[in-house]
Amino acid sequence: MALLEGRVSLAHGNGGRFMRELIEEVFAKSFGGALDTGLDAAPMLRDADGSEWVITTDGFTVEPLEFPGGDIGSLSVHGTVNDLAVSGATPRFITVNAFIEEGFEIATLRRITASIGRAATDAGVSVIAGDTKVVRRGQGGGLYLATTGVGRRDKDVSLGLGRIKSGDRIIVSGTIGDHGTAVLLAREQFGLSGKLESDAASVLPVTTRLLQNPGLRFMRDPTRGGLATVAQEIAVATSLTVRLFERSIPVRPEVRGICDILGFDPMYLASEGRVVAVIAQETADDAIAALRSAGYVDANVAGQIEDGRSRVIMETRIGGERLLPELEDDPLPRIC
């Protein structure tokens, strides 16, 4: 397999095909079948009442470590909380690993750990275990975090890619690509600036509302690789066609403008506080109405599932169609 010979490239970390193959072929195969790479959170234990305890883990690298709307600390909590939330669970416990580069400013570290604490409190999770390692100067990128979260899922929650059917609607809970774009601007490497903030936040208020919708099939947070990558995953898992409607996918004008300038596609940019959900056609409007009335005013139908072969079609704003390919090259490294 050509993708898996030689050396690891940045594309192996972007959420797209290289990463999928790396994880499936190198990691999952070595781990003897217990690892299901299609899950946001893995079932671990079952309570006597039938509810399940699920676990998820995530690594975090972001440059810069602090950006408008968040920092690597809050991001690490939100990312883990959100993986549990979109699996239908209520997050309860979290563990934090820090790889700190020699020479890192302790004042910055204090701000980031305080941010972890606040984000955990806000999401209702307790940080119950942690570890720190200090790595040599020049071998660390400042600070990397790895968080693991444990949450509880009620026994009547049944979500999964396998439940998706032709005719279902894909909804998004808000504007997409804010996080990716905000981090890009914060790097200041393109001479661009703006007031855009990352959308990084707990999605628990969204998932809690969506879980009340009887037509809910599947939820995911569109982080690395963005909405397009979630759509790809759905298309591959279901062998159905995913049709996205460009005109109804909420994208902030600033995000669109910056993408136009730099040649990025917002469909592939990370959000860190949004939910992509698949919902039965009959109840999709109810879901949108519920989210909008709760303040998620940009929530909208983004697409639908159709019969046809496994692919993602974008119906463009001007009425044309284009295929959205699986991400291969990296549009924006290290933004989540």
Place this chain on the structure above:
Amino acid sequence: MALLEGRVSLAHGNGGRFMRELIEEVFAKSFGGALDTGLDAAPMLRDADGSEWVITTDGFTVEPLEFPGGDIGSLSVHGTVNDLAVSGATPRFITVNAFIEEGFEIATLRRITASIGRAATDAGVSVIAGDTKVVRRGQGGGLYLATTGVGRRDKDVSLGLGRIKSGDRIIVSGTIGDHGTAVLLAREQFGLSGKLESDAASVLPVTTRLLQNPGLRFMRDPTRGGLATVAQEIAVATSLTVRLFERSIPVRPEVRGICDILGFDPMYLASEGRVVAVIAQETADDAIAALRSAGYVDANVAGQIEDGRSRVIMETRIGGERLLPELEDDPLPRIC
């Protein structure tokens, strides 16, 4: 606090005083009290039968990534399994985070993930969740791993620093400092070589036997900071004196020789497959006999707990006494 101003140094990662203050003052204080820094594994859930599910997390950086007797992959599994084991739990689940540096050889990654898989199988744990991040060339040290483990502890297991009493014996399950010394040799930076292998291994066979001893008070694996650091922790937590007997602490001649040449003290060097346990005086000999008959032929009494102020005294081979201070400077960075 002077240790916590300015910038993070390698000493903040060595298991000693700087690290303890960093973790207590910067991390634990930010996390709102749910984090108990004195535990190897934190209680999370309780089953109807009274048994407890505990969780632990660890970051792993080692240079070189592959060394005689193991690699960062097996090390990460053993480290996490061992933290659960010394807390009295049976390890069940593990999650793995990998931070991979751009340019890392995929063949090496395959060897290391295979090693993770083998170590997990051997220890009876399932790898049920994982994540990978690719970091830019020059920002990664090759590969860092962060593992989180979940295990189950029977309700009748009651271990802890708080149970230690004056008169108790400290035992070690085998030779100390093998891992630290083997990694040091593997770096080849001192022009030394040898056949020494790391002791990195699951300590479950040891902890299972010790848990059958009714006088067992406390167990820990002497990783970062070595036996001396575990002894320090006991002295601080109990406000008692820990007396170690140099002549009865098993140290391989190669380890002693290399330490003599390089000016290290084996008491501070990491082991990755040993247990330090505190056991009531009356049953300590039984514990040693049980371990030796199970093949842990170097198991021995290493010291005892005495009345007196909080300190660690080493009774030297030639009959003198010296205080073992808390580790401040780094004797051997990045060996565990």
